[in-house]
Amino acid sequence: xxxxxxxxxxxxxxxxxxxxxxxxxxxxxxxxxxxxxxxxxxxxxxxxxxxxxxxxxxxxxxxxxxxxxxxxxxxxxxxxxxxxxxxxxxxxxxxxxxxxxxxxxxxxxxxxxxxxxxxxxxxxxxxxxxxxxxxxxxxxxxxxxxxxxxxxxxxxxxxxxxxxxxxxxxxxxxxxxxxxxxxxxxxxxxxxxxxxxxxxxxxxxxxxxxxxxxxxxxxxxxxxxxxxxxxxxxxxxxxxxxxxxxxxxxx
Amino acid sequence: xxxxxxxxxxxxxxxxxxxxxxxxxxxxxxxxxxxxxxxxxxxxxxxxxxxxxxxxxxxxxxxxxxxxxxxxxxxxxxxxxxxxxxxxxxxxxxxxxxxxxxxxxxxxxxxxxxxxxxxxxxxxxxxxxxxxxxxxxxxxxxxxxxxxxxxxxxxxxxxxxxxxxxxxxxxxxxxxxxxxxxxxxxxxxxxxxxxxxxxxxxxxxxxxxxxxxxxxxxxxxxxxxxxxxxxxxxxxxxxxxxxxxxxxxxxxxx
Numbered sequence: 001x002x003x004x005x006x007x008x009x010x011x012x013x014x015x016x017x018x019x020x021x022x023x024x025x026x027x028x029x030x031x032x033x034x035x036x037x038x039x040x041x042x043x044x045x046x047x048x049x050x051x052x053x054x055x056x057x058x059x060x061x062x063x064x065x066x067x068x069x070x071x072x073x074x075x076x077x078x079x080x081x082x083x084x085x086x087x088x089x090x091x092x093x094x095x096x097x098x099x100x101x102x103x104x105x106x107x108x109x110x111x112x113x114x115x116x117x118x119x120x121x122x123x124x125x126x127x128x129x130x131x132x133x134x135x136x137x138x139x140x141x142x143x144x145x146x147x148x149x150x151x152x153x154x155x156x157x158x159x160x161x162x163x164x165x166x167x168x169x170x171x172x173x174x175x176x177x178x179x180x181x182x183x184x185x186x187x188x189x190x191x192x193x194x195x196x197x198x199x200x201x202x203x204x205x206x207x208x209x210x211x212x213x214x215x216x217x218x219x220x221x222x223x224x225x226x227x228x229x230x231x232x233x234x235x236x237x238x239x240x241x242x243x244x245x246x247x248x249x250x251x
Numbered sequence: 252x253x254x255x256x257x258x259x260x261x262x263x264x265x266x267x268x269x270x271x272x273x274x275x276x277x278x279x280x281x282x283x284x285x286x287x288x289x290x291x292x293x294x295x296x297x298x299x300x301x302x303x304x305x306x307x308x309x310x311x312x313x314x315x316x317x318x319x320x321x322x323x324x325x326x327x328x329x330x331x332x333x334x335x336x337x338x339x340x341x342x343x344x345x346x347x348x349x350x351x352x353x354x355x356x357x358x359x360x361x362x363x364x365x366x367x368x369x370x371x372x373x374x375x376x377x378x379x380x381x382x383x384x385x386x387x388x389x390x391x392x393x394x395x396x397x398x399x400x401x402x403x404x405x406x407x408x409x410x411x412x413x414x415x416x417x418x419x420x421x422x423x424x425x426x427x428x429x430x431x432x433x434x435x436x437x438x439x440x441x442x443x444x445x446x447x448x449x450x451x452x453x454x455x456x457x458x459x460x461x462x463x464x465x466x467x468x469x470x471x472x473x474x475x476x477x478x479x480x481x482x483x484x485x486x487x488x489x490x491x492x493x494x495x496x497x498x499x500x501x502x503x504x505x
Contacts, residue, residue: 151333158300158404159350160321169350173337250337250378 035217042220043227050224056209063194063206064232066122070129071190075137075183077130082141083167092142103135107193111200120203128197129190136189140182144175177248184240191236195229206232252276252402252434253299256310260294260303267459268294274453274462278401281428281435283445283452285496291460292438293406299436300327300404314402323351326400330407332387334379340366341375344393351398358397365393368430369423385416389423396427403435409444421448422476429473442496446489447479454492456499464495 020040026032027039034042050056085092110131114124148171156170198207206225213221253276260269269291276282284292297303299313301320311317314324326347334343344362349355363375369389379387388408395403408424409417421444428435439445445452446468454464470484479485 149333151329151331152335154302155327155329155333156350157320158302158325158327159347160319161350165350169346170335173335176337250380 034219036219038219038223043223046218046220047224047227050221056228059204059206059209060228060232062122062204063125063198066125066129066194066198066205067187067190067236069122070126070194071133071187073126074130074133074190075186078134078137078182078186079141079179081134082138082145085138085142086145086171099135099138102131107131108196108200111197114197115201120201125194125197125202125205128193130193132189132193133186137179137182137186140179140185141175144178144182145171147178148174177251180244180248184237184244187236187240188233191233252278252280252314253436254310254312258298258309258311260291260298260306260309270459270461272460272462276402276434276436278434279432280451281437281449283437283439283449284455285439285442285445285452285492286455286460286499287457287496288440290455290457292455295455295460296404296406296436296438300325321351324400325402325404326395326398328391328395328403328405328408330410332379332384332391334387334390336379339376339378340371340382340390340393343379343390344397347394347398362393362397365397366390368396368427369393383416384412385420388412388416388420392420392423392427396431396433401434403433403437405435405437407439407441408437410439410441417444418476424448425472425474425476442492443489446485446492447474447476452488452492454495454499463499464492466492466495 023032023037024040027034027037027042032039085095107128111124111128114127118124118127152170152174153166156166161169194205195207195210198205199211202208202211206229210222210225210229213219213225253274255272255274258269258272258274259267261267272295274295284295286292294303298305298311299318301318301322305311305318313319313322316322316324318325334340335346338346341359341362344366345355345358348358348361353361366372366375369392371386371389371393374382374386379390382390388411391408395405409420412420425448435449437445437448442452449468452464452466452468453462454466455461456463466488468488470479470482470488
């Protein structure tokens, strides 16, 4: 570890310890109301107990399953739609007002409908995740494919490339950098959509657990789950970074 | 190799881009087309490549047929290297052959041979980001010459290079052409480049583009760029071409 990295680490460790210490001290002296804000020790105790509880892992699996399924469906549908829009600009200009209207709609408002249609299980969560992922990946797909180097297109045309060759050898790899930034955002939004829908109404999932704990004033539990969610988010970003390094090593 | 008769081209139906073009390029000939920017020289090249659609009733033949995208007789090269940044030098050099349907292994073998000939042996696996401008344009030359096309269409291929690199690549192009007997249509705005490389320099006027002069370059081949610097025929032809180009301007302004 380099000296500057170590120093940075020490700085953050000190800052966080100070914050936690103040919080714990405040909670013990009654300066902070524990029943609303919880306490660090309480959060730690809850977390230790919770980690050995199978229920947490079940909820985590439930949430992650919904995130991955909704991301896969949303992203592939968006890439296919983007490709269709770029291939047939008339289709795009026809669909544009509808796409825009749906895109500006606060999608979380669709949850009640999704619950009616798809039930309290994973169906409604996946629908929510898809509805958020789709539009973000769609706009980046279109931007990526439109931004493909015209020189590459011209050269490939003079070689008499088929539209298949043009797509797989030129357009798709050329669109990947921009497309990937859309996918990165897309999976974060899938996570947001799924957890949001779980908080509103669900049979299971981290969001449902969080909502239940909050409604029973188990504030330490709420904090503990928020930490879990943040960790899952970090894990998602790390895997996207890894994937990006693999796919875009040429940049 | 190229046969154009009384060609007119207009994009909007009102003003001509190209006007009354009569032009022939024989097999094995290297013809440079020079002229002010916007004179339609690139359009002429793109017509031959099939990138610009030939209007009905116009006579333009490339290797005895109407120009067509993907024709086996033609290889095209642009000013910018237009290498794919996600492919190695080798795969970039093999790209033309792969699109034309050659098996990947065979295409790579040929491309590797071409990379050696353009002086990039050992750089087969380098990505474009690791190569200099000059090296990237060498890869583009390898990609062009790897294809067995008898006619090369080049659109200012050295236009984006610094002066010194340009001279090196011009020399390389002379060598490659002398080795492989191709016909070349070479668009440039650099008159000394045109005179140094070509058998004939065709000069076009500004819009609407017409051919105002067709100058035969007398220097014998093989040529070397360095020796041309002290060659009196080179300077004489250069002055002649320059004068024609100036006439084109005054005509236009008058």
